[in-house]
Amino acid sequence: MRGADLLVKTLAAAGITRIFSLSGNQIMPIYDACFDAGIEIIHTRHEAAAVFMAEAYAQLTGTVGVAMVTAGAGAANALGPLFTCSESETPVLLLTGDSPLGQDGKGAFQELDQVPMTTPVTKLSFRPTRAVDFGVDTARALRTALSGRSGPVHMALPFDLVDADASDGVIPTAFAKEPMPLPAHDAQSIATAIAAAQRPLVICGPAMNDTRKPGKLAALQTALGAPVIAMESPRGLKDPALGNIGAALAQADLIVNLGKRVDFTLGFGGPAAVDPSCVWMMLHADAAERDRAHRNLGTRLAACFAADPRDSMEALIAAGQGGHDAWRREVNGHITARGFSAEDTVPSGKITPAQLCAAVQRQIDKAAQSVMICDGGEFGQWAQAATQADFRITNGISGAIGGGLCYGLGAKCAMPDATVFAMMGDGTVGFHFAEFETAARSGTPYVVIIGNDERWNAEHQIQMRDYGPDRLIGCQLSGARYDEAAKGLGAHGEYVTELSELDAALDRAVQSGRPACVNVQIEGLPAPSGAAH
Numbered sequence: 184m185r186g187a188d189l190l191v192k193t194l195a196a197a198g199i200t201r202i203f204s205l206s207g208n209q210i211m212p213i214y215d216a217c218f219d220a221g222i223e224i225i226h227t228r229h230e231a232a233a234v235f236m237a238e239a240y241a242q243l244t245g246t247v248g249v250a251m252v253t254a255g256a257g258a259a260n261a262l263g264p265l266f267t268c269s270e271s272e273t274p275v276l277l278l279t280g281d282s283p284l285g286q287d288g289k290g291a292f293q294e295l296d297q298v299p300m301t302t303p304v305t306k307l308s309f310r311p312t313r314a315v316d317f318g319v320d321t322a323r324a325l326r327t328a329l330s331g332r333s334g335p336v337h338m339a340l341p342f343d344l345v346d347a348d349a350s351d352g353v354i355p356t357a358f359a360k361e362p363m364p365l366p367a368h369d370a371q372s373i374a375t376a377i378a379a380a381q382r383p384l385v386i387c388g389p390a391m392n393d394t395r396k397p398g399k400l401a402a403l404q405t406a407l408g409a410p411v412i413a414m415e416s417p418r419g420l421k422d423p424a425l426g427n428i429g430a431a432l433a434q435a436d437l438i439v440n441l442g443k444r445v446d447f448t449l450g451f452g453g454p455a456a457v458d459p460s461c462v463w464m465m466l467h468a469d470a471a472e473r474d475r476a477h478r479n480l481g482t483r484l485a486a487c488f489a490a491d492p493r494d495s496m497e498a499l500i501a502a503g504q505g506g507h508d509a510w511r512r513e514v515n516g517h518i519t520a521r522g523f524s525a526e527d528t529v530p531s532g533k534i535t536p537a538q539l540c541a542a543v544q545r546q547i548d549k550a551a552q553s554v555m556i557c558d559g560g561e562f563g564q565w566a567q568a569a570t571q572a573d574f575r576i577t578n579g580i581s582g583a584i585g586g587g588l589c590y591g592l593g594a595k596c597a598m599p600d601a602t603v604f605a606m607m608g609d610g611t612v613g614f615h616f617a618e619f620e621t622a623a624r625s626g627t628p629y630v631v632i633i634g635n636d637e638r639w640n641a642e643h644q645i646q647m648r649d650y651g652p653d654r655l656i657g658c659q660l661s662g663a664r665y666d667e668a669a670k671g672l673g674a675h676g677e678y679v680t681e682l683s684e685l686d687a688a689l690d691r692a693v694q695s696g697r698p699a700c701v702n703v704q705i706e707g708l709p710a711p712s713g714a715a716h
Contacts, residue, residue: 184195184348184349184350184352185212185216185314185345185346185347185348185349186212186314186315186340186344186345186346186347186349186352187212187216187345187346188219188349188658189215189219189314189315189317189318189349189352190216190278190317190318190321190340190345190355190623191213191216191222192216192220192354193317193321193322193354194220194222194249194321195220195222195296196223196354196355196356196358197321197325197358198220198246199221199222199246199247200220200222200223200251200466200706201224201225201240201249201250201596202217202224202225202238202249202250202251202278202617202619203220203224203225203233203234203236203240203249203250203251203593204224204225204226204227204231204233204250204251204252204298205226205227205229205230205232205233205252205253205257205409206226206253206389206569207251207252207253207254207257207280208236208253208254208280208283208292208293208425209254209280209340209345210251210253210278210279210340210345211280211343211346211400212346213278213340213345214252216336216348216572218300218438218549218641219432221582221672224357224404225596225621225625226621226625227589227618227621228617228618228620228621229260229452229617229618230250230252230253230258230260230433231263231264231586231589231615232260232588232589232615232618232621233250233251233252233261233589234250234261234264234265234267234268234275234335235264235267235584235586235590235593235615236248236250236270236589236590236592236593236596237249237250238267238268238275238471238558238586238590238593239277239278239375239482239498239576239589239590239591239592239593239594239595239597240273240531240594240597241248241274241275241555242273242274242394242395242576243394243576243593243594243597243598244597244647245395245575246274246338247274247275247325247328247684248273248274248275248276249275249276249278249279249307249530250276250277250278250310251278251279252277252278252279252280253279253280253293253338254279254280254281254282254292254295254297254342255259255291255292255295256395257279257293258275258279258280258281258282258295258297258300258301258339258523258686259267259295259695260336261279261298262276262301262304262459262557263583264583264586264698265277265304265337266299266304266581266583267334267578267579267581268304268335269304269305269306269334269581270389270390270579270580270581271389271415271496271579271580271581272332272334272388272390272442273276273333273335273390273392273672274328274329274333274334274335274336275322275328275334275335275336276321276325276328276336276337276338277301277305277335277336277337277338278336278338278340278528279297279337279339279340279485280293280308280339280340280342280592281295281297281339281340281341281342282295282341282342282476283300283341283342283343283344284292284312284341284343285343286343286483286567291342292691295556296310297310297339297363298310298337298485299651302626304333304373304577305329305334305335305336305337306327306331306334306335306336306559307323307324307327307336307337308337308338309337309338309339310338310339310340310341311338311340311344311639312343312344313344314344314345314347314348314349314352314654315349315351315352315353316338317349317352318343318353318354318355319355321338321355321691322355322358324336324338324410325501325507326357326358326360326361326452327359327361329360329492330361330363330468330491331361331363331469332359332390332442332467332468332469332472332491333360333390333467336635339652342377344346344527344620350477352631354369357489361548362491362494363468363489363491363493363494364490364491364492364494364495364498364660365412365466365488365492365495365498365499366490366498367413367489367501367502368504368543369488369490369496369501370498370501371485371493371500371502372504372613373439373466373488373502374463374499374504376437376439376462376485376520377407377408377409377437377439377503377504377507378379378408378465378484378504378506380409380436380437381405381408381510381511382434382436382437382507383407383408383410383435383436383437383438383439383507384409384410384412384431384432384435384437384439384514384539385403385404385407385409385410385411385412385438385439385441386412386413386414386439386440387400387411387412387413387414387436387439387441387442387443387447388412388413388415388441388442388443388464388492388547389414389415389490389579389580389687390492390493391413391442392413392415392575392632393439393492393629394411394574394575394576394683395534396493396496396541399424399496400413400501401424401463402496403496403500404501404507404511405503406499406500406501406502406503406505407500407503407504407505408503408504408506408511408542409437409507409510409511409536410429410431410510410511410515412425412431412514412518414443414449415577415580415582416448416567416579417448417559417578417579418448418564418581418712419447419448419449419450419579420432420448420456421712422451422508422567422710423564423565423567423568423684423710423711424567424568425682426517426518426519426521427503427518427520428517428518429456430517431513431514431517431518432449432456432457433456433458434637435456435457435458435461436458436460436461436462436630437461437462437463437464438457438461438462438463438464438475439463439465439466439661440463440464440465440466440467441466441492441645442466442467442491442492442493443573444467444472444475444580445463445465445472445475445476445479446475446479446481447581451479452476452479452480453481455480459483459562460482460646461483463476463480463483463484463485463487464484464485464486464488465484465487465488466487466488466490466495467487467488468491468492469472469482470488470489470490473487475672480697491677494549505705507631508538509639521567521568521569521711522549523569523711524536524537524543525538525540525569527539529706529708531706533680533704533705533706533709534679534681534682534704534705534706535564535678535705535706536562536569536634536683536705536706536708536710537565537569538563538685539632539634539703539705540566540568540569540570540606541566541687542685542686542689543566543568543570543596543604543606543632543689544569544570544571545686546602546604546689546693547570547571547572547602547604549571550599550601550602551600551602552573552593552598552601552602553573553574553601553602553603553604554572554574554575554576554595554598554601554602554603554604554630555570555571555572555574555575555604555606556575556576556577556587556590556591556594556603556604556607557570557575557576557577557584557587557588557606558577558578558585558587558588558590558604558605558606558607558608558611558641559577559582559583559584559586559611559641560607560608560610560611560640561608561636561640561643561644561707561709562606562607562608562636562640562705562708562710563577563578563584563587563606563607563608563642564633564711564712564716565609565708565710565711566606566634568710568711570604570606570646572604574582574594574598574601576590576594576613584610584611584614585611585613585614585615586615587590587605587606587607587611587619587631587654588605588607588612588613588616588619588620588631589615589617589618591603591604591605591622591628591629592618592622592625592629592698593624593626593629594619595629595633596627598615599644602629602693603629603630604630604631604632605629605630605631605632606631606632606634607631607632607633607634607637608633608634608635608636608639608640608688609633609634609635609637609638609660609663609665610638610640610660612631612665616665616669616672617670617672619631619669619671619672619674619698619700620672621666622673622674623672623674623697624673626648628690628695628697628698628699629698629699630693630698630699630701631669631698631699631700631701631702632689632691632701632703633665633700633701633702633703634705635662635665635702635703635705636658636704636705636706637659637660637661637662637706637707638658638659639658639660640658640709642657642658643655644709645709646658647668658669662704663664664678664702665700665702666678666700666702667691668700669698669699670700673697673698674697674698674699674700675691675692675695675697675698675699676699676700676701676702677691677692677699677700677701677702679701679704680703681702683704686703689701694702
């Protein structure tokens with residue numbers, strides 16, 4: 184048994200059935216080992232795409248998503264999405280090939296000290312030193328990804344160990360996360376504080392959202408009585424999906440923070456976002472985040488508990504005392520506030536982002552089960568504000584763009600019976616356009632909708648606002664026919680310029696049974712942001 188076989192058998196024992204990967208010299212023995220273990224390899228066109236796919240897959244399955252790339256430049260290409268996984272608190276295991284241990288310092292092919300490179304954006308990054316340890320090392324990596332504040336981990340696999348004899352190695356049987364529940368008396372303290380407050384608010388981090396914990400936030404809100412809100416957008420209090428959440432935060436007299444980092448998305452908890460007299464309570468598994476909360480909140484942080492909110496929800500639900508009905512209705516009004524309508528038109532006569540989103544929503548409503556992918560950028564914000572599916576994946580707090588096409592493929596692999604829609608702008612679709620070929624080759628049908636305003640609209644809006652219309656530079660894009668290019672890669676393509684054509688084009692895309700690209704010419708409007716819009 185080679186090190187590669189021990190690694191793959193351990194992954195199989197942990198329930199891993201699929202790896203997103205781009206091939207390379209040093210990982211070929213692992214590909215070979217996947218034959219006997221029955222692990223499917225989704226072979227991508229770029230290393231970053233493999234990590235994005237694993238991220239979406241992990242969020243929808245509740246498991247660790249696994250990505251595998253080769254050494255050197257392959258590992259470097261995977262670095263950016265690791266930051267996205269870290270910010271979205273998604274458990275992903277990145278396996279990278281590596282030059283042989285026995286050639287360290289000699290100038291081996293693709294020799295690169297990968298561990299220092301990935302350490303800042305992972306929970307754990309290491310390079311095994313014995314092939315017989317691949318089993319226990321892999322189990323440790325999987326547990327670390329899931330435990331505490333979940334996130335990505337990285338193993339660099341030296342080629343001589345991958346190919347070495349590992350017959351004495353052990354295949355572990357324990358891979359589960361290490362629980363960090365809140366004691367019942369602490370849960371009672373939080374529930375009592377919420378009951379005594381006038382305007383309590385419970386804010387949750389991205390790992391607690393409705394996609395990853397279906398139905399739990401609603402149950403928690405009913406039990407505690409306080410409005411419960413998950414935040415996962417880099418736009419923070421101006422997240423279009425949360426309407427005028429800033430008004431709710433400004434009124435709160437108690438904020439209970441369940442796993443949400445106190446950072447820029449909350450205005451650092453400062454007076455511009457929150458009343459200085461507001462009291463905070465925090466529950467977080469990560470010591471660094473508890474320290475950050477103390478730094479940013481000072482004496483306003485009345486209590487801080489070392490516990491995993493995901494492991495504490497049942498205790499909090501059991502301790503809840505209900506109430507605050509009027510306040511919950513008021514907060515819900517803030518969150519559902521939308522300053523736009525699909526009936527609004529523009530002088531150019533072009534399709535508006537709201538009209539495009541409304542047409543996609545009609546498709547979502549017809550689907551038995553739906554997944555919505557919202558990439559970043561300005562049109563991605565429109566998609567978040569104006570669509571609602573059974574499950575949703577966004578670009579997350581990192582603010583990275585371009586992963587949406589990859590997220591769609593990962594989502595369809597995770598939920599093959601669902602109808603998956605991925606909405607993105609003409610800027611973001613260019614990052615990983617070649618993955619249309621991956622989707623076609625792997626027989627993975629989902630619908631990509633491009634809101635095409637022929638520019639990088641988020642940056643265009645910044646230039647318009649800060650510098651004026653006479654100083655626009657570097658943000659224009661062409662009227663490229665992405666639909667035709669997607670057809671060339673094996674996808675179904677639709678090109679839409681008139682609102683009257685939109686529903687039929689979306690119907691054809693959904694019914695095509697292939698990955699589909701619906702390229703829609705739209706007016707590039709600024710995304711909604713709070714009550715002002």
